[in-house]
Amino acid sequence: MPQTKKKPVHLQEAQAADNVVSVRNVSKSYGDVEALRNLTLDFPRGQLTSLLGPSGCGKTTLLKIIAGLIEADSGEVLVDGKTVTGPGPDRSFVFQDFALLPWATVLRNVAFGLELRGVARAEREDTARRFIKDVGLAGFENSYPHELSGGMRQRVGLARALSVDADVILMDEPFSAVDEQTRRKFQEDLLSLVKNESKTFIFVTHSIEEAVYVSDQIAILLPRPSRVSEIIRPGSFRQKSVENIRRDSEYLDIVDRIWASLRSYVE
Numbered sequence: 001m002p003q004t005k006k007k008p009v010h011l012q013e014a015q016a017a018d019n020v021v022s023v024r025n026v027s028k029s030y031g032d033v034e035a036l037r038n039l040t041l042d043f044p045r046g047q048l049t050s051l052l053g054p055s056g057c058g059k060t061t062l063l064k065i066i067a068g069l070i071e072a073d074s075g076e077v078l079v080d081g082k083t084v085t086g087p088g089p090d091r092s093f094v095f096q097d098f099a100l101l102p103w104a105t106v107l108r109n110v111a112f113g114l115e116l117r118g119v120a121r122a123e124r125e126d127t128a129r130r131f132i133k134d135v136g137l138a139g140f141e142n143s144y145p146h147e148l149s150g151g152m153r154q155r156v157g158l159a160r161a162l163s164v165d166a167d168v169i170l171m172d173e174p175f176s177a178v179d180e181q182t183r184r185k186f187q188e189d190l191l192s193l194v195k196n197e198s199k200t201f202i203f204v205t206h207s208i209e210e211a212v213y214v215s216d217q218i219a220i221l222l223p224r225p226s227r228v229s230e231i232i233r234p235g236s237f238r239q240k241s242v243e244n245i246r247r248d249s250e251y252l253d254i255v256d257r258i259w260a261s262l263r264s265y266v267e
């Protein structure tokens with residue numbers, strides 16, 4: 001067997017890339033609970049960045065601040081150089097719990113983001129049908145959420161986020177409520193989405209393997225009060241075909257390394 005040389009994990013502190021979202025010195029407390037302290041992080045355009053950290057470290061809080069759903073106590077978030085003051089059409093959110101309208105069909109749910117934006121019915125339904133097809137739900141346009149599996153409901157949430165054509169897609173543990181096989185299929189689908197759509201994805205997960213599998217950049221967050229402990233950019237193995245990534249030695253090295261740096265925080 002030829003000896004494969006271990007490649008070092010490439011770390012970087014700052015980057016010259018074109019950043020679509022910049023989080024600058026953001027702090028946030030809930031009463032006595034200090035969730036984020038002086039967190040600074042950049043998100044390169046067209047790439048997928050994962051926020052990886054233990055439960056309760058402030059990942060959802062950071063995502064909601066970027067989305068403009070809650071306000072930071074101090075610091076700021078810039079999207080394309082402009083300070084975020086609330087939700088906007090440049091960002092769309094895929095929630096952990098799907099957040100579907102139970103009384104509405106798949107078509108209406110997917111079109112709902114466009115409906116909120118005042119897009120005319122024929123146009124929003126055309127767009128919705130296209131994304132329903134893209135996420136593999138063609139034929140389910142007239143089904144209701146309770147008739148779908150968890151995985152299918154998550155696809156509805158994803159189709160809705162994609163159909164509003166925001167530049168930035170925020171995903172909060174989108175695969176946490178689905179079974180392992182569905183999750184793996186989603187991860188593969190997400191990789192091709194990132195390749196084919198020129199969107200910036202900000203992806204929250206507590207799974208090391210998932211982060212390494214799907215990310216161009218991983219920001220590791222420390223337990224509360226959270227800040228970024230390191231930024232890892234998984235390298236060349238990401239060019240491989242999706243089936244080969246999990247066996248790649250560099251992939252496995254990075255998973256090990258991240259676990260080594262996180263394990264000290266696990267009680």
Ligand SMILES: Nc1ncnc2c1ncn2[C@@H]1O[C@H](COP(=O)(O)OP(=O)(O)O)[C@@H](O)[C@H]1O
Nearest residue numbers: 030033035054055056057058059060061062224
């Ligand atoms: N609305 C809230 N009120 C009070 N505490 C909150 C609220 N939301 C989150 N927290 C607390 O802030 C911390 C970070 O929460 P969260 O951002 O949800 O973490 P994560 O998504 O990483 O699990 C946790 O200790 C959580 O209990």
Ligand SMILES: [Mg+2]
Nearest residue numbers: 059060061172
């Ligand atoms: Mg969370």
